[in-house]
Each structure stands twice: as structure tokens, then as C-alpha cells.
Amino acid sequence: MSRxxxxxxxxxxxxxxxxxxxxxxxxxxxxxxxxxxxxxxxxGTELLLFGATEGEGDIVVVVRxxxxxxxxxxxSRVLGxxxxxxxxxxxxxxxxxxxxxxxxxxxxxxxxxxxxxxxxVGAVSARPPEGTxxxxxxxxxxxxxxxxxxxxxxxxxxxxxxxxxxxLFRTTISFPPNxxxxxxxxxxxxxxxxxxxxxxxxxxxxxxxxxGARIYDFAHRHAAAHGLVAVLIALAAxxxxxxxxxxx
Amino acid sequence: MQIYLPVAxxxxxxxxxxxxxxxxxxxxxxxxxxxxxxxxPLLIFIGVPPAIAVGSEAAQIVGASVSGALxxxxxxxxxxRMGFVLLAGGLFGSTIGVxxxxxxxxAGQVELIIALAYVVILGAIGSLMLVESVRxxxxxxxxxxxxxxxxxxxxxxHGLPLKMRFPKSKLYISALLPFAVGAFVGLLAALMxxxxxxxxxxxxxxxxxxxxxxxxxxxxxxxxxxxxxVTFLQAWQNQTVDMVLAVLLLVxxxxxxxxxxxxxxKLRGEQLRGLMALLVLGVAIKLAVDLVVTPQDAFSLGGGxxx
Numbered sequence: 001m002s003r004x005x006x007x008x009x010x011x012x013x014x015x016x017x018x019x020x021x022x023x024x025x026x027x028x029x030x031x032x033x034x035x036x037x038x039x040x041x042x043x044g045t046e047l048l049l050f051g052a053t054e055g056e057g058d059i060v061v062v063v064r065x066x067x068x069x070x071x072x073x074x075x076s077r078v079l080g081x082x083x084x085x086x087x088x089x090x091x092x093x094x095x096x097x098x099x100x101x102x103x104x105x106x107x108x109x110x111x112x113x114x115x116x117x118x119x120x121v122g123a124v125s126a127r128p129p130e131g132t133x134x135x136x137x138x139x140x141x142x143x144x145x146x147x148x149x150x151x152x153x154x155x156x157x158x159x160x161x162x163x164x165x166x167x168l169f170r171t172t173i174s175f176p177p178n179x180x181x182x183x184x185x186x187x188x189x190x191x192x193x194x195x196x197x198x199x200x201x202x203x204x205x206x207x208x209x210x211x212g213a214r215i216y217d218f219a220h221r222h223a224a225a226h227g228l229v230a231v232l233i234a235l236a237a238x239x240x241x242x243x244x245x246x247x248x
Numbered sequence: 249m250q251i252y253l254p255v256a257x258x259x260x261x262x263x264x265x266x267x268x269x270x271x272x273x274x275x276x277x278x279x280x281x282x283x284x285x286x287x288x289p290l291l292i293f294i295g296v297p298p299a300i301a302v303g304s305e306a307a308q309i310v311g312a313s314v315s316g317a318l319x320x321x322x323x324x325x326x327x328x329r330m331g332f333v334l335l336a337g338g339l340f341g342s343t344i345g346v347x348x349x350x351x352x353x354x355a356g357q358v359e360l361i362i363a364l365a366y367v368v369i370l371g372a373i374g375s376l377m378l379v380e381s382v383r384x385x386x387x388x389x390x391x392x393x394x395x396x397x398x399x400x401x402x403x404x405x406h407g408l409p410l411k412m413r414f415p416k417s418k419l420y421i422s423a424l425l426p427f428a429v430g431a432f433v434g435l436l437a438a439l440m441x442x443x444x445x446x447x448x449x450x451x452x453x454x455x456x457x458x459x460x461x462x463x464x465x466x467x468x469x470x471x472x473x474x475x476x477x478v479t480f481l482q483a484w485q486n487q488t489v490d491m492v493l494a495v496l497l498l499v500x501x502x503x504x505x506x507x508x509x510x511x512x513x514k515l516r517g518e519q520l521r522g523l524m525a526l527l528v529l530g531v532a533i534k535l536a537v538d539l540v541v542t543p544q545d546a547f548s549l550g551g552g553x554x555x
Contacts, residue, residue, distance in 0.1 A: 038252060039252070040251060040252055041250060041251065041252065042250070042252045042259055043250035043252075043259050044259070070549060071356070071549065071550055072547055072548070072549060072550075073356050073547070073548055073549075073550045074546050074547050075543055075546045075547075075548070076546065077542075080540060081360075081364075081539040081540055082539060082540070082541075082542070082543055082546075083357075083360055084356045084357060084360065084548075084550065087356060087550075139547075140547065142547075143545070143546075143547025143548075144547070144549070146545055146547060147545070147547060147548055147549040148549070150545070151549070177250065177252070177258060177259030178257065178258050178259070208254070211254075212252050212254035212492075213254070215254040215255065215491065215492070216254040216255060216257075219254070219255050219483065219487055219489070220487055223483060223484045223485070223487055224480075224483075224484045226483050226484075226487075226489070227479065227480035227481070227482075227483030227484040227489065228480060229491075230307050230479050230480070230483050230489050230491050230494070231307070231310060231476045231479050231480055233307075233491055233494075233495065234307045234308065234310035234311040234314075234476075234479065234491075234494060234495075234498065235310060235311065235314050235472075235476075237311050237495050237498050237499070238310065238311025238312055238313070238314040238315055238498060238502065239311075239314055239315055239318070241311070241315075241498065241499055241502035241503070242315035242502050242506075243315070245502060245503060245506050
């Protein structure tokens with residue numbers, strides 16, 4: 001089944017579910033797939049997120065990849081050349097971040113609510129070491145955001161959540177080729193009058209599959225054996241390639 | 249057209265990688281050098297992390313050098329005695345180099361040191377080669393023939409202890425000398441992702457005074473083992489060898505080198521060396537400019553990803 005057909009089928013099932021539970025739940029949403037497989041030919045992908053609301057409001061979608069430490073380095077000029085001279089290590093930084101909204105973010109909810117739910121790059125979590133001065137923190141945090149934007153792993157321009165009729169909404173979430181692996185968290189908020197009146201979370205997984213995954217595992221779990229195999233492959237490939245060329 | 253490089257964890261155009269391998273292979277066949285000093289910076293320019301570029305390029309050089317080394321062995325152009333002394337130095341130097349690499353990576357300075365090493369070494373080698381080839385061209389225009397200076401001059405280097413006989417090279421010199429040359433080139437191999445032929449060959453001719461007939465074969469023999477050691481250690485300790493990348497570059501490189509070698513026979517030696525010198529200087533200048541020019545953003549994410 002194609003991705004579009006599968007999405008359509010899910011959408012239909014969801015509509016039926018909505019009709020039944022409409023009174024019970026203010027917000028229902030789902031993804032076209034809960035898993036992204038990084039195969040040998042992987043060059044990025046898109047997922048469709050869709051859902052239905054009961055009542056009016058704004059929809060905000062936040063996608064976060066697995067969190068971990070991130071070291072931000074600053075270059076300065078030493079003897080005429082640019083050298084990394086300073087660094088700050090942030091903890092709990094999402095490796096991936098996407099936000100989408102039905103209206104510009106500053107018109108949705110309150111600053112406190114946006115901060116709490118990490119809505120907008122300015123609100124994404126990044127814990128600095130204790131005792132970092134506010135000015136230094138601001139500089140390095142901005143540096144972190146810019147670096148993540150350059151890598152295409154975060155977005156600062158929110159994606160568009162579009163409504164089809166008064167209740168149904170949809171948005172696409174794009175994942176670049178360098179998308180990190182791990183468990184992702186997809187949160188959907190229904191916001192009205194500065195308050196969230198509904199929320200739903202869905203886990204999602206990005207994993208490597210096929211031969212690429214096996215090579216990666218081998219290279220990291222059995223690093224010494226991988227080193228030996230790498231040397232042997234290089235020797236064999238070099239010898240074979242030149243032998244093949246000489247014969248032809 | 250996209251292929252996911254599993255260890256580098258990025259997706260690249262495999263035709264581009266084959267083409268890069270072919271292009272650099274063509275130049276390396278043309279000039280008779282390994283091409284690592286061109287490939288590693290090119291990989292970094294197209295966005296491969298420097299650590300992965302260095303580690304994978306070492307694997308590529310193993311493959312690219314093995315057929316040449318075998319060919320020279322068959323033609324009896326390898327001084328094994330000298331080769332083993334160079335190799336002992338090379339293994340020593342490259343093992344230290346990989347440790348230094350890991351430390352630099354942790355400190356966030358590996359990009360800087362790679363770039364600086366390239367600027368200094370390529371700048372020096374390129375300038376020397378350019379001066380030498382211009383002189384040779386001018387001399388030839390004056391006298392109509394190329395003449396070489398006295399090959400065997402006695403200096404303080406010949407007073408070093410641990411003298412050893414190298415019958416094949418017709419030399420009686422201190423073993424410390426080739427050991428030191430091997431160690432220096434091994435260190436560079438680990439830090440820069442090069443085979444080091446472009447340093448090894450001049451060092452063998454001018455410093456050790458080896459006859460040119462065995463220089464290339466002996467240097468290739470040593471390069472195969474030293475880059476194999478670098479590949480193994482980088483894969484083991486730093487996990488920075490991407491074999492998918494290495495094999496793509498290798499296949500392109502072997503094909504390109506065959507065409508390059510044929511093309512090279514049609515050009516004159518001094519002109520070739522002059523062109524090669526310009527190429528080497530070009531890479532050095534590009535890297536030097538990148539170090540000096542104010543970066544677009546002084547902030548960067550670094551120190552390798554947390555796995």
C-alpha cells in the first residue's frame with residue numbers, strides 16, 4: 001500500500017473514531033507512520049500528521065528527537081587564525097526539533113505556555129552547566145540554535161498546520177537525510193484563549209535497517225574486528241579493481 | 249543517486265563520490281602520487297566530518313597502493329631491508345598519531361590541526377617542487393639537458409650510530425635515519441589521512457640518498473602497511489572508518505589512476521612536476537584562507553556526536 005493510500009485509510013478510520021468519541025476527546029491525532037527506516041538509499045522523508053478537534057482552537061505540533069549533551073564551541077582569532085577557544089556543554093538537548101502551527105507562534109498561547117511545552121526554538125530545552133553567566137548563556141544558546149538550524153536538524157520557521165473544514169487538520173513533518181536515530185516524541189496541542197485545552201502525544205522511532213545498520217553496529221560494537229575487516233576489504237577491493245582493469 | 253554512509257551517518261551522492269575518486273585517481277596516476285592529500289580536504293569540503301574523512305581515506309589508500317606495491321615487488325623494485333626499517337618507524341609514528349588524533353578530537357581542535365598540518369606541509373612541499381621544476385625547465389632551456397646535482401653528500405647525518413648496510417640501495421647509513429623518516433610520515437598519515445608518498449619519496453631521494461629505481465616501490469610497500477595500521481587503529485579506537493565511502497572512492501580511484509598513468513606518459517617530467525606543485529599549493533592556499541577569513545558563525549557544534 002502506498003504511503004498516501006495508507007494515510008487515507010488511517011484518516012478514514014480516525015474520522016469514524018472521532019464521530020464516536022467526539023464528545024469525550026477534544027483532540028485526536030495520528031501519524032502516517034510511527035517508524036522511519038534509514039535504509040541504504042535513504043535521502044530524507046516526510047510524515048503526515050493529521051487529526052480532528054472538537055471545538056475551535058489553534059493546533060501546535062512539536063516533534064523532538066532523543067535528547068543528549070551538545071558541546072557548543074566558540075572560535076576567536078589567535079595570531080591571525082580562527083581557533084576554538086571556548087565551549088559550553090549543554091545537557092538534555094533534543095537532537096532533532098520541529099514545530100508546526102496553525103497560526104504564527106507568538107499568537108498562540110502565552111509565553112509561559114510556549115516555554116513549558118518547548119514551542120519555538122527559543123523554548124527548546126538545553127541545560128547549561130551551573131554558574132554560567134546569563135550573557136554567556138544567551139550567546140552560546142543562540143550559537144547552539146544557529147548550528148542546529150545549519151544542520152537542518154531544528155527549524156525556526158514553524159511548519160503550517162492546515163485545517164480542512166472546521167475540525168480536520170493536517171501537516172507534514174520533514175526529516176532530513178542526517179536525521180538522528182532513536183525514540184522521538186510527537187506532541188499535538190489544542191490551544192484556545194492562551195490555554196491548552198487538549199494534548200496528545202505519540203511516540204515515533206527512527207532506526208537504521210538493512211546492511212547499513214549492520215555495518216554501523218559492527219563498527220561500534222566490534223570495533224577491532226571491524227578494523228581488521230576494513231583493512232582486508234581495502235586490500236581485496238584494491239587488488240580486484242586493478243586486476244579487473246588490467247584484463248579488460 | 250543517494251547512498252547512506254552508515255558510519256559517517258550521512259547521505260551522499262554516490263556518483264559524486266565515484267567521480268571524486270576518479271578525478272583524484274586521474275591526478276594521482278598522472279603525477280605518481282597517492283592522492284590522499286587531495287582527497288581528504290575534498291571530502292571535508294563536501295561535508296564529510298574531518299575525522300571520518302581521515303579514517304576512511306586511510307582505508308582507500310591501502311587499496312589504492314596495494315596493486316602498485318605488488319607490481320613493483322614483481323619487478324624487484326622494493327628494498328625490503330630499507331622498507332622494514334621505514335615500516336618500523338611508520339608503525340611507531342602512526343600509532344602515536346592515532347592517539348594524538350583521539351585527544352585532539354576530544355579537545356575540539358582536530359579540524360584546526362588537520363588544516364594547519366595541510367597548510368604547512370603542502371605549502372612547503374608545493375613551494376619546493378615549484379622552485380625545483382621552474383629551475384629544471386630554465387636549465388633545460390639553457391643547456392638542452394637536465395642534469396642532477398651530486399647525489400651522495402656527506403653530512404652530520406652520516407655520523408649517527410646504529411649503522412646498517414642496505415645492499416639493494418647501495419647504502420651504509422644509520423638505521424635511525426630511515427626510522428625517523430618513517431615515523432614522521434606515519435604520524436602525518438594518521439593525522440592527515442594521507443599515505444605520505446609526497447614526503448616519503450623526496451626524503452628517500454634527497455635525505456637517504458636511495459637510487460630512484462627502488463624509491464617508488466619501497467615507498468608503496470611501506471605505505472600499504474602504515475595506512476593499514478592507521479585504518480585498523482582509527483576503526484578500533486575512534487570508529488571513524490566508513491567502508492562504504494572508502495570502497496566507492498577506491499573503485500573510482502583505481503579506474504582514474506589507469507587513465508592518469510597513460511596521460512602522464514605524454515607529458516614532460518618538469519612540466520608535470522610544475523603542475524603538481526601548483527595543485528599542491530592551491531590546496532594549501534585554500535585551507536590557509538579558510539583559517540584566516542572570519543567564519544560566518546564563530547559558534548559551532550563539535551566534539552563528535554554523543555553515541
